[in-house]
Amino acid sequence: MSTGLPPLLEAALPSLTTPAYVADMAALRKNMETAARIREQAGCRVLLATKSFALPAVFPLMRDSLDGTTASGLFEARLGLEEFGKEVHVFSPAYTESTLRELLCLADHLYFNSVDQIRRFLPAVRTAGPGKKAGIRINPGFSNATLGGHLYDPCSPRSRFGVTRAALDELPWDDGIDILHVHALCESLADGSVGLISHMAREFGEYIRRVRAVNFGGGHFINKKGYDLDALVSAIRGFRSEFGVEVILEPGSGLVVDAGYLVATVLDIVHNERPIAILDASASCHMPDVLEVPYTPPLLGASGPGVHPHTYILGGNTCMTGDIIGEYSFTAPLKPGDRLVFGDMLQYSFVKNNTFNGTPLPDLALLHEDGRYEIVRRFGYEDFKGRLC
Ligand SMILES: Cc1ncc(COP(=O)(O)O)c(C=O)c1O
Structure with a gap:
């Protein structure tokens, strides 16, 4: 039997x-082939979100298929730089002066969550040199999280993530914002990814034309059975040619699902x-x-x-x-x-575990x-x- x-x-x-948590290297290799294909066919960058999966022993298998890592804060950014290398991106809902100073030594792409934070820290990013890019997370008002209801929907009512549409004109556009960042998905199939990309093109064109790149966040469940990769590739290619911007994806779960x-x-x-x-x-x-x-x-x-x-x-x-x-x-x-x-x-398991009871x-x-x-x-x-x- x-x-x-x-x-x-x-x-x-x-x-x-x-x-024991056991990473299946054969399955991971297959997942990485998907990432490599998206990068090549769509002409975009793909990062690993280390909040979802951070096992440095596996990074050598992942490195060639990805452009780098994206972090949730100082420690993950440092891990990404030390253990993965390549590009290091970071988004945090809020930075302090001292974490921002340290992050400027570790990360090359820093994303801010509010008008106040980007106004306060943009001069420091600019002074740190041309290799440092500043991004702003916006709330696109697009919901497609497939699990957890409001708990995992960054665009749920009263979400603390991203500058809302009403405040976009308060951003310091003339001081040079490099990237627009939207993270709105969670374990979403291609209809979610393509829906978000089309929604951005339709609703935020005037802002997209002011930046050099758009980061479409995580939640793209690219290795899940049933995910239509061709649809994603074609949506990204269309977006790039319409706006002339670079495109970045930063999945976590979608890179390690079922592996x-x-x-x-x-x-x-x-x-x-x-x-x-x-x-x-x-x-x-x-x-x-x-x-x-x-x-x-x-x-x-x-x-x-x-x-x-x-x-x-x-x-x-x-x-x-x-x-x-x-x-x-x-x-x-x-x-x-x-x-x-x-x-x-693999995703959101050992990165979140704890020793309650001395377990x-x-x-x-x-x-x-x-x-x-x-x-x-x-x-x-x-x-x-x-x-x-
Ligand atoms: C800003 C950001 N990027 C990327 C991710 C990775 O998402 P996922 O693991 O669902 O692909 C998350 C997850 O919460 C996130 O908040």
Whole structure:
């Protein structure tokens, strides 16, 4: 009977220590081919948003297919420069004088979120030299987030992101703003990407003509099954030829979707109306988006409740009652020691994890294309203690 696992992972499974996040290098390579194709065919730049995925051990595989990284602040910008190289972009809802000063030594593209911030810091960017580019994030008033409702929609009512349409004429255009930035998507297929590009062309043409580049943000789910790459390529080409500007995309999830796993072990089975399996992986600590979005992650070889004869609730080994990953059914009963493999676990997983309850952090590991399993980082007590004292 099929286990639903990729053969290389199945072979590595019995010997690996859990919990472990495992990057599937073959799948990542395929995802990178998509990025390379978009860059080449659309003539645009593609950056990795390190807020979504930041595993330097994988950067050598990604570097040639991308133009650099985009950061959410000082530490990510430094990581991008030190570990990835190439271009470093940064957007933060607000900068202080001192972070801005440090960022000017790390990043070459700095995006501001408000009229006040860009007025205050544009002179420093200009003084730092011609290699430094200043961008302004605007709120395009275009919603296409496919999950999480308002929680993941940067254009939701009263969103704090981006200069609103009404304030655009207050921007210091004459002082040289290089880039317009819009981030409005979340796990969006091509209709979202193309919709945003067309919306910008239709509604913001007079402002686009004042800059050299437009950054269409992240949320382009370019490696998700069903994403129409040709439609994206043609929309970007059309936009570039209409306005004569450069185009930048900065996806995170779309570059690493379906390219990694979180492997867990069943520790115990308890019963309360239903069988409940306690795992060494936790929703609360290791896959916080399961609770935050919320969503139920795919579990390889299992199905939703009631499909197969043995249904279990899966929960973490913490004190939090709501630390529940989901309900799944299996063809055979679970028992302590069984390995479970959650799919699509690279984006917004290990970058957001925590040690609540002193819960150990999963290994960071690579499954190489020749089947070799490499642990990049193992965490221990010192990592827990180091954040407390
Ligand atoms: C400004 C910005 N750029 C890029 C991204 C990456 O988005 P995603 O991982 O959905 O592609 C985000 C995500 O929140 C973002 O806020």
